[in-house]
Amino acid sequence: MQKHNIEKSAQSDFFEQVYQVVRLIPKGRVTSYGAIARYLGAARSSRMVGWAMNTAHTQQEYVPAHRVVNRNGLLSGKHFFTGRPMQELLEEEGIAVKDDTICDFKKHFWDPGEELSL
DNA sequence: GAGGTGACGACCC
């Protein structure tokens, strides 16, 4: 009973959508919390996107959370990453990272609203 | 049951 309740609340549509969008991020591209939130129609709920990333690590499906950074291109969630550093994962995809910040963030930026032809 | 916190962003001054 409790499990059922947890599933219902933890797997809200909003969170599910966030996971789906993050998984759709192409290799070598990155996006921001705000972009995802705006794409889902909750521009002012960017915090929830960040929280979704936190719970994303508990999801069965792999979620490339390292491709999601804040508006400044800063790897704000790197501290939450376990194992391989976020920077290393991004560099492997061809994204240069300097001082915990993505170089040419605009160039690598991937807007779901545009790429997904909203 | 209520208050505080948080991987952020937008708005206001």
Place this chain on the structure above:
DNA sequence: TGGGTCGCCACCT
């Protein structure tokens, strides 16, 4: 242009 404040909603204490 830059600093400060509010909002948003789920989770934790």
